[in-house]
Amino acid sequence: MNIRRHRAILLAYLGMIILLLLTSVVAPGFLSATHLRSTAVLAAFIGIVALGQTFVIIGGGIDLSVPWVLNSAAVLMTLLANSQDAPLLWIVPMLLAAGALVGMINGLGVAIFGVPPIIMTLAVNVILQGGILVYTGGAPTSTAPKAIQFLAVGRIAGFPVVLILWIVLAAFATILLSKTAFGRHLYAVGTSATVAEFSGVPTLRTTVLAYTLSGFTAALAGMLLTGYTAQAYLGMGDPYLFTSIAAVAIGGASILGGTGHYIGTIAGALVLTILTGLLPALNLSSGALLIVYGVVILVTVSLASEALSSLFAALPRFGRQRGPAA
Amino acid sequence: MTELLNATAITKRYGGITALSRADFSARAGEVHALLGENGAGKSTFIQILAGAVRPDGGTVTLAGSPYRPRDPQEAQRSGIAPVFQELSLVPDLTVEENIWFRHEPLSAVRTVRARAMREATLELFARHRFPSIRPDQELRRLTLAERQVIEIAKALSRDPKVLILDEATSALGPQETEWLLGLARGLADAGSLVIYISHRLGEVREIADRITVFRNGATVAAYDTQAVDDETIITDMLGRRMDRLYPERKKTSTDTVALGLRGFGVDHRLSDIDLDLREGEVLGVAGMQGHGQRELFQALFGIGGSRGTVDVWGKPKTIRSPRQALTGRDGLALVPEDRRNHGLLLAKSVRENLTLSVIQRFTRFGITDPRREGALVDEMIATLKIKTGTPEQLAGTLSGGNQQKVIFGKMLLTEARILLLYDPTRGIDVGTKGEIFQLMRDLAAKGYAILFYSSDLAELVHVADRVAVLRNGRLAAILEGEQNSERQILRAAMLETRAA
Amino acid sequence: APPAMAEGKTYKIYLSNNFVGNDWRQQMLRIAETVVKKPPLLGRVDLKIENVETTTQAQINSLNNIIRTKPDAILVDAGSPTALNPTLEKACAAGILVISFDQVVTADCAYKVESDWNMLPAVQAEWIAEKIGGKGKVFVDRGLAGAPISEQLQSGFEKVLKTYPGIEIVGYFNGNYALGPEQEGVASLLAAHPQVDAILTQGYGSGAIKALQDAGRPLVPVAGGGYNSASLVCAQTEGAQCILETNPAYLSAEAIKLAVDILDGKEAKEKHIFVYGPFQSTHPAPSKLYPDVKMQQIEIGKTAFPDLAPGLSLPISPDWVEITPQEAAGT
Amino acid sequence: MSVADPMSPLKMTVATSSPSELAHRPSRAAIWKSALLDRASLIIPCVMLIGLLLVYASLRDGVFTLDELNLDTAAAMTLILAATGQTIVLLRGGIDLSIGGMISLGTVLAATRFGTDPAQAAAWAFGIVAIGGLVGALNGILITALRLQPFLVTLATWSILSGTAMIILPTDGGSLPSGWTMFGVSTKLGLSSSVWLLAVLLVFWIWFKRTRLGIAIRATGSNERSAFLSGVSPIGINIATYGLSGIFAALAALYLTTQTGAGSPTIGKDYILPSVAAAVIGGISLFGGRGGLVGTIIGAFILTIIGNLVFVLEVSSYWQPIVSGIILLVAVLASSIAEKSARRSLS
Numbered sequence A: 001m002n003i004r005r006h007r008a009i010l011l012a013y014l015g016m017i018i019l020l021l022l023t024s025v026v027a028p029g030f031l032s033a034t035h036l037r038s039t040a041v042l043a044a045f046i047g048i049v050a051l052g053q054t055f056v057i058i059g060g061g062i063d064l065s066v067p068w069v070l071n072s073a074a075v076l077m078t079l080l081a082n083s084q085d086a087p088l089l090w091i092v093p094m095l096l097a098a099g100a101l102v103g104m105i106n107g108l109g110v111a112i113f114g115v116p117p118i119i120m121t122l123a124v125n126v127i128l129q130g131g132i133l134v135y136t137g138g139a140p141t142s143t144a145p146k147a148i149q150f151l152a153v154g155r156i157a158g159f160p161v162v163l164i165l166w167i168v169l170a171a172f173a174t175i176l177l178s179k180t181a182f183g184r185h186l187y188a189v190g191t192s193a194t195v196a197e198f199s200g201v202p203t204l205r206t207t208v209l210a211y212t213l214s215g216f217t218a219a220l221a222g223m224l225l226t227g228y229t230a231q232a233y234l235g236m237g238d239p240y241l242f243t244s245i246a247a248v249a250i251g252g253a254s255i256l257g258g259t260g261h262y263i264g265t266i267a268g269a270l271v272l273t274i275l276t277g278l279l280p281a282l283n284l285s286s287g288a289l290l291i292v293y294g295v296v297i298l299v300t301v302s303l304a305s306e307a308l309s310s311l312f313a314a315l316p317r318f319g320r321q322r323g324p325a326a
Numbered sequence B: 001m002t003e004l005l006n007a008t009a010i011t012k013r014y015g016g017i018t019a020l021s022r023a024d025f026s027a028r029a030g031e032v033h034a035l036l037g038e039n040g041a042g043k044s045t046f047i048q049i050l051a052g053a054v055r056p057d058g059g060t061v062t063l064a065g066s067p068y069r070p071r072d073p074q075e076a077q078r079s080g081i082a083p084v085f086q087e088l089s090l091v092p093d094l095t096v097e098e099n100i101w102f103r104h105e106p107l108s109a110v111r112t113v114r115a116r117a118m119r120e121a122t123l124e125l126f127a128r129h130r131f132p133s134i135r136p137d138q139e140l141r142r143l144t145l146a147e148r149q150v151i152e153i154a155k156a157l158s159r160d161p162k163v164l165i166l167d168e169a170t171s172a173l174g175p176q177e178t179e180w181l182l183g184l185a186r187g188l189a190d191a192g193s194l195v196i197y198i199s200h201r202l203g204e205v206r207e208i209a210d211r212i213t214v215f216r217n218g219a220t221v222a223a224y225d226t227q228a229v230d231d232e233t234i235i236t237d238m239l240g241r242r243m244d245r246l247y248p249e250r251k252k253t254s255t256d257t258v259a260l261g262l263r264g265f266g267v268d269h270r271l272s273d274i275d276l277d278l279r280e281g282e283v284l285g286v287a288g289m290q291g292h293g294q295r296e297l298f299q300a301l302f303g304i305g306g307s308r309g310t311v312d313v314w315g316k317p318k319t320i321r322s323p324r325q326a327l328t329g330r331d332g333l334a335l336v337p338e339d340r341r342n343h344g345l346l347l348a349k350s351v352r353e354n355l356t357l358s359v360i361q362r363f364t365r366f367g368i369t370d371p372r373r374e375g376a377l378v379d380e381m382i383a384t385l386k387i388k389t390g391t392p393e394q395l396a397g398t399l400s401g402g403n404q405q406k407v408i409f410g411k412m413l414l415t416e417a418r419i420l421l422l423y424d425p426t427r428g429i430d431v432g433t434k435g436e437i438f439q440l441m442r443d444l445a446a447k448g449y450a451i452l453f454y455s456s457d458l459a460e461l462v463h464v465a466d467r468v469a470v471l472r473n474g475r476l477a478a479i480l481e482g483e484q485n486s487e488r489q490i491l492r493a494a495m496l497e498t499r500a501a
Numbered sequence C: 001a002p003p004a005m006a007e008g009k010t011y012k013i014y015l016s017n018n019f020v021g022n023d024w025r026q027q028m029l030r031i032a033e034t035v036v037k038k039p040p041l042l043g044r045v046d047l048k049i050e051n052v053e054t055t056t057q058a059q060i061n062s063l064n065n066i067i068r069t070k071p072d073a074i075l076v077d078a079g080s081p082t083a084l085n086p087t088l089e090k091a092c093a094a095g096i097l098v099i100s101f102d103q104v105v106t107a108d109c110a111y112k113v114e115s116d117w118n119m120l121p122a123v124q125a126e127w128i129a130e131k132i133g134g135k136g137k138v139f140v141d142r143g144l145a146g147a148p149i150s151e152q153l154q155s156g157f158e159k160v161l162k163t164y165p166g167i168e169i170v171g172y173f174n175g176n177y178a179l180g181p182e183q184e185g186v187a188s189l190l191a192a193h194p195q196v197d198a199i200l201t202q203g204y205g206s207g208a209i210k211a212l213q214d215a216g217r218p219l220v221p222v223a224g225g226g227y228n229s230a231s232l233v234c235a236q237t238e239g240a241q242c243i244l245e246t247n248p249a250y251l252s253a254e255a256i257k258l259a260v261d262i263l264d265g266k267e268a269k270e271k272h273i274f275v276y277g278p279f280q281s282t283h284p285a286p287s288k289l290y291p292d293v294k295m296q297q298i299e300i301g302k303t304a305f306p307d308l309a310p311g312l313s314l315p316i317s318p319d320w321v322e323i324t325p326q327e328a329a330g331t
Numbered sequence D: 001m002s003v004a005d006p007m008s009p010l011k012m013t014v015a016t017s018s019p020s021e022l023a024h025r026p027s028r029a030a031i032w033k034s035a036l037l038d039r040a041s042l043i044i045p046c047v048m049l050i051g052l053l054l055v056y057a058s059l060r061d062g063v064f065t066l067d068e069l070n071l072d073t074a075a076a077m078t079l080i081l082a083a084t085g086q087t088i089v090l091l092r093g094g095i096d097l098s099i100g101g102m103i104s105l106g107t108v109l110a111a112t113r114f115g116t117d118p119a120q121a122a123a124w125a126f127g128i129v130a131i132g133g134l135v136g137a138l139n140g141i142l143i144t145a146l147r148l149q150p151f152l153v154t155l156a157t158w159s160i161l162s163g164t165a166m167i168i169l170p171t172d173g174g175s176l177p178s179g180w181t182m183f184g185v186s187t188k189l190g191l192s193s194s195v196w197l198l199a200v201l202l203v204f205w206i207w208f209k210r211t212r213l214g215i216a217i218r219a220t221g222s223n224e225r226s227a228f229l230s231g232v233s234p235i236g237i238n239i240a241t242y243g244l245s246g247i248f249a250a251l252a253a254l255y256l257t258t259q260t261g262a263g264s265p266t267i268g269k270d271y272i273l274p275s276v277a278a279a280v281i282g283g284i285s286l287f288g289g290r291g292g293l294v295g296t297i298i299g300a301f302i303l304t305i306i307g308n309l310v311f312v313l314e315v316s317s318y319w320q321p322i323v324s325g326i327i328l329l330v331a332v333l334a335s336s337i338a339e340k341s342a343r344r345s346l347s
């Protein structure tokens, strides 16, 4: 493995380990199997939303429509399924497709019409929010079907089902990014759309596909979350906007596109989850919590960054470059 | 005469890559001093050290007798050193004049830029050095590469430097502009400045350089007076080996099959009524003064920007509206673009990723890429073109200029397209590799490829192309062949009518 | 056309609401729309609802737009207790009746209709403290950082718990009035604390119960909010001990009625009006601090409705009008 | 051996004369077109705003009056100030999420420290602006020194600043001198002080964009490497850029308190995304280098007018977000398509 290429990703994992060590000092109970498991489960939800977000960001865009794609899927699923398992057989695929379709619309707006991604996805988010309220009359929905609850919180031989799902998705995303033409194209488009175009990369298709994937994973996460809380509620997607982007950023991707990997995002999701889990144990006021949150992010990321830099200094091939990179 | 600039034992390493191992250089005021060396020899690194953009790991520099170790480019500028960077130091979103005066704009009492004064200073600068006319209020990104190169030169001159460094400043310039720049450099030296001149065109060096220093693998291997040395010695010192010939033997390999047939081809007002046949096995040169439609021809054929007229590819009509429609494997077209940094290369990605970006399908099986097959393609191309890179994973942006150009050439070769659109493919490439690239072009032609070839260096067209199509004002002025294919004839066809008009 | 109701003219009333993104607000809005179509308000109100994004600025801008149309009254569910004051004072000065409800404002000229946020947490904390025999370790939900009601609820809990020397608050979490964060917050605290005897949430309470179950911990007394989902979980979970407060979603109806009354010329007794709904509990017990409060037994069919939406806020209807659960749920 | 044949044939013809133009002279129309295109990112939002205003005026009386201008300017001003800082950072090619925390902190400090003494209030007002500048400069230093993404660094400082605000004032409250809240209401020559403030801001921008710093910020956003090679200091430019952003966030906070008469430890987050959105609608690229404050101001007005428009359209409450989303999308879509086709016709 070429360490330098993956510096940012290593950095995220190093940060995660530093954080875990910190946690174990503050509250030893955190390293219990039970809690690690529940942390991983929570990270899975962020991780799944952030999967699509990773693709979009690598491609040089951003998806702000995640909250209401997620929320819409959750609300519609519980509404249509009415607590029954059987209808899930058509509801789940249909809603996944619907999520993908919304993503595709985002992608088309961005790629064909050149609408700035921030505006495109923001508008779609607002429209979806209104749309779902109009459609359901804002009605609270039924409890989540048992099968969905099983997916979200159930275990197979002690291992959480949602983690299995996450691992499968992570493998899929990793292959897609590292091993397919689509992945190559995505990085190229995110690095320079002009060069990609000159190189015969199907820029339009690539961009649209990334957004489509994001719509898909947001819808999936929405349905899974319904299983976690046993019901859908309005506003359940809101926390996932910044967390999904932050997970990608902590995972080493530049918000300007072209770099990053889902493997990093996984660490990002874990960092965020461990941190939000750790904070209550500190018994601080809300204000102090926010300060600690900020400081911890800054310190872990830069500690990891320093540690890595000295590692590089020790390695012959990878010196630091002076001045801004070309 | 005392030396103005003296550098001894300069070293610079980038991790495991040694850019400069032991570079010595000394030059005096009032001379044009050429710095030569093959691609990746460390010339630009040396320049960047002088310019304060890179700090050396070891060695000393003295300027006018006192130690010189600039902390940043600004300090270098203050010491009177003005570089024309090979990679250019221009900002696309500023206007031409803003670029020229960037960081030393004329200021008003309230510390704002005095637009009128800046315009006057620009026009005065242009007039003083007889610059080609370029509208000073245009955004730089609307300029062609050659125009940008000229602006980079203007930017350096705007500081009235004691030391002017020209790092391959002519590589993107056509014959006329090159001649102008040579005159300008000579003039400056005669007026007492030091001009450090880097170029891969020996002819130019011969014409203006008083002395020559040669780098090889990051170390100084020779320094001599231009008068006292012949080309063969220079080249042998540069390459570390003898070179037989630059231009290959030209055998007629073209057949009657038309690979690329254009009828009434045009691009808005910049190119019109082009009827042209590029045959199988042929290298067809394209010549013309800068801005007379060559780049539009190449770009439009590759599907960039709109075009009119009909295009037949291997006998069948074909519409090409995007590079994707051009790049269709063996029966398609591939392009070496003009602007390597903005159109050709993902600077932040590796050599490997760049080389294979257009041909991912070639090593994809069942949707999954095969790193071994990819590695094989990459290694082969690196070997064929002698791309000087630490590993295939080195970032393309950290390659030397010539090696970046080779990556683009390799990227195009990998597409296996048999119609090649080569827009100045040897720009910035050293003589050794140039010779190999010409040989490769002839070999490909012999294998049935069809090559459309533009070069800013007329000699290349004369020596490598079977025929040369000359453009003037966006129209086909002449097609020169055989005896007619000479620099004089090309220039005549390209310029005469323009003068008259 | 609706039959002209008894006396009086029709008032143009705007309802400015700063947030649509949760079930409670939705129910509040639905009830507002429903109640003006029923006697005694039938035909009396031309109700226009203006929802804005969550930002205070947007609500200020929207209120400015409303003021320019010179309505008879403005009802506000406010994004900030103070930030709208200058704007609302402008409305008052323009002769518009201003009633803030739910999240009220501090502007003097505005009427305030809300739940009693001092009483609610006190009664819950008292119930919990008694339930655990006056001693033990508890978790407290801090609600949403920066939200005024969160502060009130938290300090209300703390004030009462402090009077029991045996009770120690060992952990705080931010439930954010959403199920997910509540469940996550409790789960984190459970990992850090091997022992917990009660949990006081500002949200649902059912999230806390679910977190306990997921961690394989014994159920402990839980305080939560009056949502159908919470009632259902409390009623259906073996061994659950709950006390649920209520912040009736029909506050909007109360505000509308108050507006019509005042516009009709009936002087309101107070400018600050509290609306009380009954507590619900698995183990109702009288409060010593507030002897008057009503506490209902949680019972399927009466206070918990398996066939209704879990997000439904209880109680559903004020006593001066009949709003059905279906109307409140919008089904 | 046939090494490059020197340029002998040319010598006598050109060496003594100036070279001809590099390109044949473009037609007057082409020059116009490219001039228009260079300004497209400003012209198009202008057209968008005018379009929206025309629709708005057809639905409500008195749109083209000073009253309306005063009202809308007050409504947009906080966003405009916040977006000014964001614009500067975006031009640099960065992003500043910490303005959310800085605005909260600013309002909270104002509401708790101003007291009733005008001198004390004035001193604290300056103090808040200075804090904004310092915090921003710190962002700049961290970004450069730690070589971390602006997004991450400012995310962290956003959180830290919000937390500080929350410690100072846990929930909305505090108070400001009564004269302070009259700021936006007072008028001169029929124009409210908000409009005058906007005018001052424009004058500042006209000045700033023509300073060396203003040019260097745009240049660095456009091409960081070139800016460095030309003598721009990487850390200096970041300190200046983010410092200015902090100062404008502080100014936005101060203005906001004249509207709300109170402090709020959470209010700042309302301006993060909209500040970016206003800038992007106004033609600023997230990739840096392009656009200006005028576009951003227009973008902020567009966002504000859309709210008014939805109000006068009297759509039922659930439809309001849908309609505002669609208006935004249609407006931006129209401009994107216009710009795209303009670009195509030229290239």
Ligand SMILES: Nc1ncnc2c1ncn2[C@@H]1O[C@H](COP(=O)(O)OP(=O)(O)OP(=O)(O)O)[C@@H](O)[C@H]1O
Pocket: A321, B014, B017, B018, B019, B037, B038, B039, B040, B041, B042, B043, B044, B045, B046, B086, B388, B389, B390, B398, B399, B400, B401, B402, B403, B428, B430
């Ligand atoms: N930032 C960097 N990181 C790693 N290697 C670098 C970097 N910059 C330059 N190099 C390496 O240093 C060597 C010298 O490069 P330099 O650009 O000085 O060559 P050059 O003589 O100018 O060649 P050319 O004629 O092709 O322009 C090359 O091998 C190049 O890859």
Ligand SMILES: Nc1ncnc2c1ncn2[C@@H]1O[C@H](COP(=O)(O)OP(=O)(O)OP(=O)(O)O)[C@@H](O)[C@H]1O
Pocket: A194, B141, B142, B143, B144, B145, B339, B342, D034, D346, D347
């Ligand atoms: N009107 C023109 N005249 C001359 N050269 C042009 C013109 N327009 C573009 N170019 C050149 O063509 C290249 C390709 O331009 P490209 O298609 O990337 O878009 P652009 O016009 O530069 O604008 P943008 O990058 O903002 O989309 C530019 O680098 C520039 O050198």
Ligand SMILES: [Mg+2]
Pocket: A194
């Ligand atoms: Mg471009």
Ligand SMILES: [Mg+2]
Pocket: B043, B044, B045, B086, B167, B400, B401, B402
């Ligand atoms: Mg070089």
